Amino acid sequence: MIAQTPPMGWNTWNTFANDINDELIRQTADAMVELGYRDAGYEYVVIDDCWSLKERDYTTGRLVPDPQKFPRGMSDLADYIHSKGLKFGMYSCAGVRTCAGYPSSFDHEYEDARTFAEWGVDLLKYDFCNFPNYANNKNRYLTMSMALRSTGREIVFSGCNWGRGDPWNWMRSIGAHMYRSTHDINDSYASMADILTSQLPNLNANAAGCFNDLDMLTVGMHGKGHVGLENCTTDDEYVTEFVFWCLAGSPLMMGGDIRSLDERSRKLLQNRELIRINQDAECRPAYQANGTTKDFPILIRMLSGGEFALAFFNLKDADRQLEIAFPDIGVPYSSGVGIDLTDILTGAHIGIRRDDMRLVVPAHGTRIFRAKLITL
Numbered sequence: 232m233i234a235q236t237p238p239m240g241w242n243t244w245n246t247f248a249n250d251i252n253d254e255l256i257r258q259t260a261d262a263m264v265e266l267g268y269r270d271a272g273y274e275y276v277v278i279d280d281c282w283s284l285k286e287r288d289y290t291t292g293r294l295v296p297d298p299q300k301f302p303r304g305m306s307d308l309a310d311y312i313h314s315k316g317l318k319f320g321m322y323s324c325a326g327v328r329t330c331a332g333y334p335s336s337f338d339h340e341y342e343d344a345r346t347f348a349e350w351g352v353d354l355l356k357y358d359f360c361n362f363p364n365y366a367n368n369k370n371r372y373l374t375m376s377m378a379l380r381s382t383g384r385e386i387v388f389s390g391c392n393w394g395r396g397d398p399w400n401w402m403r404s405i406g407a408h409m410y411r412s413t414h415d416i417n418d419s420y421a422s423m424a425d426i427l428t429s430q431l432p433n434l435n436a437n438a439a440g441c442f443n444d445l446d447m448l449t450v451g452m453h454g455k456g457h458v459g460l461e462n463c464t465t466d467d468e469y470v471t472e473f474v475f476w477c478l479a480g481s482p483l484m485m486g487g488d489i490r491s492l493d494e495r496s497r498k499l500l501q502n503r504e505l506i507r508i509n510q511d512a513e514c515r516p517a518y519q520a521n522g523t524t525k526d527f528p529i530l531i532r533m534l535s536g537g538e539f540a541l542a543f544f545n546l547k548d549a550d551r552q553l554e555i556a557f558p559d560i561g562v563p564y565s566s567g568v569g570i571d572l573t574d575i576l577t578g579a580h581i582g583i584r585r586d587d588m589r590l591v592v593p594a595h596g597t598r599i600f601r602a603k604l605i606t607l
């Protein structure tokens with residue numbers, strides 16, 4: 232069984248786009264191990280678009296890794312990644328060309344799936360550019376899903392059709408393990424907040440085996456790389472991003488250059504408490520508390536062992552007092568039960584509260600608590 236909890240790993244696109252090669256992938260695999268990412272749970276090393284030659288091999292019809300970028304071929308690279316205790320991800324597209332104009336798998340689904348399986352691929356990201364008008368979105372994702380299954384190799388199928396045709400309603404049924412639900416992220420607060428708010432209504436489709444993918448994380452990019460911007464996300468905004476991705480049960484695919492991320496970003500990406508929420512075995516979706524809005528959502532997420540997480544988000548540009556009345560999360564005063572809270576980001580034990588919780592959340596910021604019910 233694969234993807235029983237949200238897949239975690241790293242993907243080339245956000246930082247490197249076309250500028251990828253064998254050495255970069257090996258160095259990143261080394262960094263995953265040496266800098267503690269693997270031990271924190273990150274597993275997949277994923278090569279996104281731009282890895283192949285611009286045409287298939289004329290005689291065999293197969294996709295060909297660009298020999299300048301990947302002189303040792305993909306099987307050799309897969310072996311290296313596997314030798315580090317990691318898994319290997321690759322990329323293709325449901326259309327006739329990938330988004331960057333490389334050959335992709337429309338009408339080649341079965342031969343390409345066999346090629347990926349032969350190379351030792353453990354995850355396939357499957358994009359949606361250059362998709363013929365007459366073709367059927369669901370049917371083509373189903374076809375690749377079947378093609379991957381026919382290989383006999385367990386391969387995580389990562390559908391990436393940017394939310395077209397409401398994938399939260401069908402990607403699970405066609406066999407995908409994760410699906411992109413939005414436009415591409417870039418390293419700005421506006422892009423991240425837009426993804427966050429747009430998916431608040433779609434979180435409840437998450438369950439073991441298939442997860443809503445909010446896109447690769449930008450944490451630690453600080454404006455560098457392909458989706459980097461001059462007016463980039465700040466450290467505090469990265470916290471909001473990571474907390475939400477964890478709480479929402481999104482796959483956690485890092486997009487920064489993890490060989491050289493700053494210490495604060497590395498610690499955030501390796502925050503054991505937040506990852507524990509994301510990877511909770513029950514895989515319950517987060518629940519938006521009654522009456523809270525998309526600008527100031529308050530979410531709870533039930534966790535195994537009787538605990539839950541309680542998070543407050545302020546997505547607007549000024550500090551704001553947020554408040555939750557405990558009956559709105561199912562714990563009225565008459566219950567005789569209080570909520571014992573610990574601040575996950577600071578580690579501070581807040582103690583037991585009854586009735587309600589009121590706190591100031593800084594602009595673009597978040598507060599998240601681990602919570603236990605205590606009978607008084």
Ligand code: GLA
Nearest residue numbers: 244279280330331358391415
């Ligand atoms: C699309 C996807 C991105 C990335 C690029 C590659 O835009 O949504 O995540 O894979 O294609 O070209």
